[in-house]
Amino acid sequence: MRLKPVPDPPADLDALREYQRAVPLVPGDTDDCCARLRRRRDLPDRQTANDWLAFLRALDLVEETPRGFVRADAEPTSERVREGLREEVLLVPEALAALREASPEAPLTPDDLFAATRDRVPRHDRARNPDWEAAWRDRAARLLGWLALVDLAAPVGGDPDATERSEGPLTDAGYVAGDAL
Known part of the structure; x- marks a missing residue:
């Protein structure tokens, strides 16, 4: 699971x-x-x-x-984080597939990722949270931020300083496949 x-x-x-x-x-x-x-x-x-x-x-x-x-007696390396994301986190395979299809002219946004995975949101999450769509859009933005952290995604477009963030996802950024994908 x-x-x-x-x-x-x-x-x-x-x-x-x-x-x-x-x-x-x-x-x-x-x-x-x-x-x-x-x-x-x-x-x-x-x-x-x-x-x-x-x-x-x-x-x-x-x-x-x-x-x-x-x-754990393990270092948080890019490789370890990439593997954990790929194997253990919900909707990462779908996000990686969408990133492979994205281009600088049409980058993947958090809204795009949410739209592509909306039908995969667990039914009980929809039922217990009346604002589940906003919550899962935010999750999509955070997920893309994690993928960018370990070079599975790369932010494109917008403000050139947008790739420099102190914390949190780039909610309005678009992404393409990163070097490690």
Whole structure:
């Protein structure tokens, strides 16, 4: 089963490493790990911390043991993140296929990705959130930001400084296939 939560992408892999380091070396239960992530990464709520914990696990940067979650003895390299995204995150294969078809003249936008994957949004997400379309559009933007972080996507067009971001996705950017795709 693929992971749904996609947190805001960090500015770089060093920042991702800081999220990984916020998870303890000694196994802790979910509540303890989420509290530690919130405290060390200044996250707004437990749900955001839980999303990060699940996402780090999908990237093999955190392991779940019988005694709880623990930081993995692995570096957050571009290759590791690419593999985790490809194998573990919902709608990444569809995003990569759409990026292969995009061009600088017609880049893939978050709205385009949402439109292409709208029918794949799980039924229970549609039922429990009356604003599910906006939530999944935002998720599409974050997902494209993660793909750009590891060179599976490349932002194009718009403001030339738009590729320099401190945090969060480029919601209005268009993307094409990156060098690693």
